[in-house]
Amino acid sequence: MAVDAALLRELGSVLGPGLLSTPEACVAYECDALTAHRHPPDLVALPTSVEQVQQIVRACRRHSVPVVARGSGTGLSGGALPVAGGLLLVLSRLAAILEVDPRRGLARVQPGVTNLAVSEAAAPYGMYYAPDPSSQVACSVGGNVAENSGGVHCLKYGLTVHNVLAVKLVTMEGELLTLGSETGEAPGLNLLAAVIGSEGLLGVVVEVTVRLLPIPRRVELLLAAFDDVGRCAEAVGQVIAAGIIPAGLEMMDAPAIRAAEAFAGCGYPLDAQALLLCEIDGLPADVDDELGRTRVVLEATGAASVRVARDAEERSRMWSGRKSAFPAVGRLAPDYYCMDGTIPRRHLADVLAQIATLSTAYRLDVANVFHAGDGNLHPLILFDAGKDGELERAERFGADILEACVAAGGTVTGEHGVGVEKLGPMCSQFGSAELAAFHALKLAFDPAGLLNPGKAVPTLARCADYGALRVHGGRLPHSHLPRF
Amino acid sequence: MALIEAPAGQDLTDALAERVRAASQAKTPLRIVGGDTKRFYGRPVAGETLALAGHHGVLRYDPAELVITARAGTLLADIEALLARHGQRLPFEPPSFGQMATLGGTVAAGLAGPARVARGPVRDYVLGARLLTGDGRVLSFGGEVMKNVAGYDVSRLLAGSLGILGALLEVSLKVLPVARGSRTLRRRIDAQDAIDLLGAAAQRGVPLTGSFWSAGELHVRLEGSGSGLDEVVPTIGGDLLDESAAASLWHSVREQTHPYFASARPLWRLSLPATTAGAALLRADRVAFEWHGAQAWLSGIERQTIDLITRTAGGHATLFRRDDAAVSVTGEVFAPLPAPLLDLHRAVKRVFDPAGILNPGRMYADL
Numbered sequence: 001m002a003v004d005a006a007l008l009r010e011l012g013s014v015l016g017p018g019l020l021s022t023p024e025a026c027v028a029y030e031c032d033a034l035t036a037h038r039h040p041p042d043l044v045a046l047p048t049s050v051e052q053v054q055q056i057v058r059a060c061r062r063h064s065v066p067v068v069a070r071g072s073g074t075g076l077s078g079g080a081l082p083v084a085g086g087l088l089l090v091l092s093r094l095a096a097i098l099e100v101d102p103r104r105g106l107a108r109v110q111p112g113v114t115n116l117a118v119s120e121a122a123a124p125y126g127m128y129y130a131p132d133p134s135s136q137v138a139c140s141v142g143g144n145v146a147e148n149s150g151g152v153h154c155l156k157y158g159l160t161v162h163n164v165l166a167v168k169l170v171t172m173e174g175e176l177l178t179l180g181s182e183t184g185e186a187p188g189l190n191l192l193a194a195v196i197g198s199e200g201l202l203g204v205v206v207e208v209t210v211r212l213l214p215i216p217r218r219v220e221l222l223l224a225a226f227d228d229v230g231r232c233a234e235a236v237g238q239v240i241a242a243g244i245i246p247a248g249l250e251m252m253d254a255p256a257i258r259a260a261e262a263f264a265g266c267g268y269p270l271d272a273q274a275l276l277l278c279e280i281d282g283l284p285a286d287v288d289d290e291l292g293r294t295r296v297v298l299e300a301t302g303a304a305s306v307r308v309a310r311d312a313e314e315r316s317r318m319w320s321g322r323k324s325a326f327p328a329v330g331r332l333a334p335d336y337y338c339m340d341g342t343i344p345r346r347h348l349a350d351v352l353a354q355i356a357t358l359s360t361a362y363r364l365d366v367a368n369v370f371h372a373g374d375g376n377l378h379p380l381i382l383f384d385a386g387k388d389g390e391l392e393r394a395e396r397f398g399a400d401i402l403e404a405c406v407a408a409g410g411t412v413t414g415e416h417g418v419g420v421e422k423l424g425p426m427c428s429q430f431g432s433a434e435l436a437a438f439h440a441l442k443l444a445f446d447p448a449g450l451l452n453p454g455k456a457v458p459t460l461a462r463c464a465d466y467g468a469l470r471v472h473g474g475r476l477p478h479s480h481l482p483r484f
Numbered sequence: 485m486a487l488i489e490a491p492a493g494q495d496l497t498d499a500l501a502e503r504v505r506a507a508s509q510a511k512t513p514l515r516i517v518g519g520d521t522k523r524f525y526g527r528p529v530a531g532e533t534l535a536l537a538g539h540h541g542v543l544r545y546d547p548a549e550l551v552i553t554a555r556a557g558t559l560l561a562d563i564e565a566l567l568a569r570h571g572q573r574l575p576f577e578p579p580s581f582g583q584m585a586t587l588g589g590t591v592a593a594g595l596a597g598p599a600r601v602a603r604g605p606v607r608d609y610v611l612g613a614r615l616l617t618g619d620g621r622v623l624s625f626g627g628e629v630m631k632n633v634a635g636y637d638v639s640r641l642l643a644g645s646l647g648i649l650g651a652l653l654e655v656s657l658k659v660l661p662v663a664r665g666s667r668t669l670r671r672r673i674d675a676q677d678a679i680d681l682l683g684a685a686a687q688r689g690v691p692l693t694g695s696f697w698s699a700g701e702l703h704v705r706l707e708g709s710g711s712g713l714d715e716v717v718p719t720i721g722g723d724l725l726d727e728s729a730a731a732s733l734w735h736s737v738r739e740q741t742h743p744y745f746a747s748a749r750p751l752w753r754l755s756l757p758a759t760t761a762g763a764a765l766l767r768a769d770r771v772a773f774e775w776h777g778a779q780a781w782l783s784g785i786e787r788q789t790i791d792l793i794t795r796t797a798g799g800h801a802t803l804f805r806r807d808d809a810a811v812s813v814t815g816e817v818f819a820p821l822p823a824p825l826l827d828l829h830r831a832v833k834r835v836f837d838p839a840g841i842l843n844p845g846r847m848y849a850d851l
Binding site for chain 1: 486546547548549550551571594604605607608617621622623624625627628629630631632633634635636637638640641642643644645648649660661662664683686687688689691708709710711712713714715716755756757758759778798799800802818819820821822824825826828829831832834835836847848
């Protein structure tokens with residue numbers, strides 16, 4: 001698609017070499033981590049200042065050119081997929097840590113700073129930034145804000161929305177707004193809450209103030225093995241019902257355990273059907289106390305074995321299996337497709353059983369490794385894109401899992417975002433009135449509809465098609481499966 | 485564990501929606517009322533009453549899920565009692581300011597009590613909401629799960645929105661277990677030293693879940709699973725209060741029945757950065773603060789002085805309680821917004837309340 005010459009001149013004078021417009025240079029940005037969807041951008045802007053971002057956005061606004069913001073490109077739902085005729089606004093060069101202040105308990109960073117870099121900068125003061133998505137080495141704080149990213153410690157420490165105090169936002173009109181404040185409070189509506197997780201549709205985040213927390217004085221990790229997936233799922237609810245809020249509560253099923261053990265040699269029991277990793281942190285005496293109570297609960301729920309990591313070294317080895325589970329599972333098949341539904345914890349056992357039934361029906365293997373404490377499932381569907389029809393089958397399998405999550409009172413995405421990937425399933429979760437309100441809210445921020453158009457919220461027309469596709473003769477696919 | 489049975493309550497959704505649709509067509513302003521306990525907060529609203537109190541009842545509560553869903557008119561006291569029976573609580577410790585306070589009013593007012601300093605604001609615990617918009621649409625946002633990034637997070641946007649976007653019909657909140665142990669300490673200390681002490685302790689991970697300073701006296705609450713607390717008590721120092729004295733102290737702070745608040749009119753609330761709070765508070769005589777200095781109360785002081793303080797210290801001020809003698813207020817009670825941000829507020833208001841009939845002027849004169 002031809003780029004307007006006047007726009008090209010204008011952007012060139014703002015950005016100089018920070019503007020890419022040749023296909024060879026732009027192709028590197030054709031996708032994010034959802035690589036099944038690719039579209040080479042026509043223009044890539046790499047601004048180095050907030051003023052440049054404003055100038056770029058204003059120029060695009062004048063020329064009615066869509067703008068897609070991108071951080072590190074680690075997103076799993078295609079949120080940073082370029083759009084036809086649009087400009088890709090890459091914020092990776094806005095990567096300065098502007099301030100770390102332990103006394104005020106905050107860090108102020110530019111959007112391109114990586115998640116882990118914030119914790120590294122805070123570490124000398126005994127503090128850290130709590131959200132820890134698995135891509136934290138690479139993913140950017142700006143991207144975390146766009147996706148409301150989570151991680152393994154959300155149950156106790158929350159998502160990005162709980163750990164961001166303020167953002168500076170450039171609107172599509174080029175205005176620079178401050179939402180929130182360093183105390184986390186600001187007069188007026190709580191617009192910061194609407195912006196976090198808005199997938200780049202409401203504005204471009206150019207600065208983020210995050211809350212820092214003191215590094216816990218003591219951390220212990222407990223591994224419980226179960227010979228039944230259902231019992232393991234029950235145990236999750238029992239721990240929480242006992243008044244214990246673990247820092248992390250992660251579950252893996254047998255395929256995930258075996259893959260992780262083969263990959264990382266992390267000491268997992270290979271005969272287990274499921275395991276729980278339960279991290280407890282806090283004051284030393286409190287940790288001892290909670291560890292004891294957790295062990296009692298787990299044993300009472302029928303854990304085959306419960307052990308506590310002896311030292312930091314064993315703890316990190318036990319975590320390594322969980323943290324490398326995705327690449328480990330990735331070795332089991334040429335491709336895998338990661339889902340992200342969240343359900344009320346009481347339905348964990350049932351939905352896991354449904355996923356197993358679907359796995360048989362679709363003739364595709366699945367491994368489960370997920371944030372059980374949050375009810376946030378990550379079924380990894382194994383397939384071979386090289387085999388005829390397998391990708392389509394995997395996608396249908398995935399959509400059915402998300403339908404099951406919605407039917408169980410959950411959501412189609414817990415932390416990965418909708419992007420382009422889950423536009424269809426969004427139609428199951430929301431009615432047309434809510435979707436219309438979402439579109440109207442976007443237009444309140446971006447009246448011309450130029451920011452990341454077509455992402456995150458499906459059009460009503462698309463939902464009509466999606467319904468037609470999925471409902472045959474008034475029956476959902478697999479209507480023999482119990483839905484609740 | 486399973487869902488807890490609760491009395492059925494009463495569903496007035498249809499009648500309320502009908503009423504709002506009619507008002508929208510007639511352009512009749514509505515004043516949304518739950519228990520009418522926070523009428524003092526925000527600007528006065530002239531309008532017919534839209535009463536939510538009859539729309540009540542706990543819909544779902546499963547302690548193992550850490551989530552409660554109830555209709556907006558459910559009494560806050562009933563919800564707190566139900567949670568307490570299962571060893572849980574609303575983590576943000578909201579003030580009720582009266583026995584008739586409702587869940588909807590609590591979320592719409594967005595006010596949090598002493599525990600806010602450790603556990604965050606109301607917004608952080610809102611998981612989902614059902615909203616009756618200004619043109620009578622009934623919309624559901626969010627849900628009952630801990631992690632949910634499908635669609636814009638409208639339910640959190642509604643926390644503290646003072647009813648200007650719609651009337652809350654139902655709210656789902658995350659709840660937490662009550663801490664197993666709690667200690668409250670009291671010591672004499674001046675304001676700046678208190679702020680420094682609290683800041684340093686918080687930075688080192690001492691589990692402070694409340695602080696209140698008034699008239700040279702600091703109260704600090706620590707909470708944990710129990711045995712660990714005794715190790716950290718000496719880092720604060722002072723005298724240990726017994727359980728009932730501690731409970732009544734924190735209740736009086738949360739509900740503003742503490743002697744400091746008795747004749748504090750007009751009462752200003754300042755939200756202040758930690759590093760400037762101490763100096764800012766030296767400028768006023770009648771001062772109290774919570775949240776390690778981040779929330780300060782000032783009374784008997786002119787608006788000009790308040791403006792001077794926030795200009796130099798940062799943060800912002802709210803005219804929290806007006807002088808009882810002044811029936812109406814001419815100026816704003818919340819800090820003014822920059823023009824582009826106010827424009828955005830207007831645009832967002834139009835999305836949910838196109839006719840501008842819901843709580844008009846409650847937050848800002850022309851919003």
